[in-house]
Amino acid sequence: MKPKVYIARSIPKQVEAYIAEHCDYEKWEEESAIPREKLLEAVRDVDGLLTSGTAIDQELLDQAPRLKAVCNASVGYNNFDLAAMKEKKVMGTNTPSVLDDTVADLVFGLMLAAARRIPELDRFVKEGKWEKGDDSPLFGLDVHHTTLGIIGMGRIGEAIVKRGKFGFGMNVLYNNRRRKPQVEQELGITYAELDDLLKQSDFIVLMTPLTPQTENLIGRDQFKLMKNTAVFINASRGQTVDEDALYEALSEGQIYAAGLDVFRDEPVNPANRLLTLPNAVTLPHIGSATAKTRLDMAMCAAKNLVDAVSGRTPANLVEELK
Numbered sequence: 001m002k003p004k005v006y007i008a009r010s011i012p013k014q015v016e017a018y019i020a021e022h023c024d025y026e027k028w029e030e031e032s033a034i035p036r037e038k039l040l041e042a043v044r045d046v047d048g049l050l051t052s053g054t055a056i057d058q059e060l061l062d063q064a065p066r067l068k069a070v071c072n073a074s075v076g077y078n079n080f081d082l083a084a085m086k087e088k089k090v091m092g093t094n095t096p097s098v099l100d101d102t103v104a105d106l107v108f109g110l111m112l113a114a115a116r117r118i119p120e121l122d123r124f125v126k127e128g129k130w131e132k133g134d135d136s137p138l139f140g141l142d143v144h145h146t147t148l149g150i151i152g153m154g155r156i157g158e159a160i161v162k163r164g165k166f167g168f169g170m171n172v173l174y175n176n177r178r179r180k181p182q183v184e185q186e187l188g189i190t191y192a193e194l195d196d197l198l199k200q201s202d203f204i205v206l207m208t209p210l211t212p213q214t215e216n217l218i219g220r221d222q223f224k225l226m227k228n229t230a231v232f233i234n235a236s237r238g239q240t241v242d243e244d245a246l247y248e249a250l251s252e253g254q255i256y257a258a259g260l261d262v263f264r265d266e267p268v269n270p271a272n273r274l275l276t277l278p279n280a281v282t283l284p285h286i287g288s289a290t291a292k293t294r295l296d297m298a299m300c301a302a303k304n305l306v307d308a309v310s311g312r313t314p315a316n317l318v319e320e321l322k
Ligand SMILES: NC(=O)C1=CN([C@@H]2O[C@H](COP(=O)(O)OP(=O)(O)OC[C@H]3O[C@@H](n4cnc5c(N)ncnc54)[C@H](OP(=O)(O)O)[C@@H]3O)[C@@H](O)[C@H]2O)C=CC1
Pocket: 075, 076, 077, 096, 097, 099, 103, 151, 152, 153, 154, 155, 156, 157, 175, 176, 177, 178, 179, 207, 208, 209, 210, 211, 213, 214, 235, 236, 237, 261, 262, 285, 286, 287, 288
């Protein structure tokens, strides 16, 4: 008998076909996200679950006595209650590496858009405001040959460094809990304590996972340390930043601009004050959102799922559950 799995998010046809070869399955057929009560019902008699972002907590695990594995189609796994999964011996997997370049491209898109005011000036042109004469009110900031500070120098961080150093001639500082001497040497980057990185960088990119240690990592005290010409980019998770403090920093000119791919509440509340600011470039969590990369991520998650429910160790078991 084949193992039984549930696919709780939309995936490309060829990925579904791969799962069908190896498993019996049911899936959430609708475009909207699966409601919690439907998910709790769906996991009652399955061996594996393919998802992303859904809370995998005690309540869900208690409903799923057969569950062996939850496979995220994302690299972040802050939706996992790791302690509860460990206790119930449920494997958890993610999709590292396949999205690094795509996310790094988007981070550079945000840096350029915020520094050169691209969305604001796009609106300016379309609203018919472009007139002959002094164009100094349209000036922005250079990206090239400035200092880039990356907080969270992991796989995606390294892909950002390559663009910054070799494409834009940037000096790169980084902060991690553990130093990476080999990466420092290979890529020519410099370790900095967090406060020093915040003081010295022209562009600050937050790229850590969301963990109890990184929740609200950047708040009022940290924005105060930044240059008033600094551009702040968050492509990690919204909960790593105090959004009220960010609003104050942007509206009071403590920093120059921000590029945000992520928010504390997603989809972002249309009443969020950050959306009113011309110097905040805002995106709907699209770091990895190209057709090719999303296919690669879904296939990676599917392979993890099939391996896990077939008695093999999946390639991308998350560190804390090994
Ligand atoms: N916007 C989007 O669409 C996307 C967002 N992401 C987010 O990016 C995150 C990073 O992905 P990825 O690069 O693959 O992950 P990695 O695990 O490769 O890198 C994360 C890095 O963060 C460092 N880190 C962890 N905790 C801290 C801390 N408290 N302070 C400083 N550094 C810390 C880790 O090093 P050390 O442990 O030594 O500190 C590690 O080097 C994901 O977890 C996800 O949240 C990912 C993909 C797309």
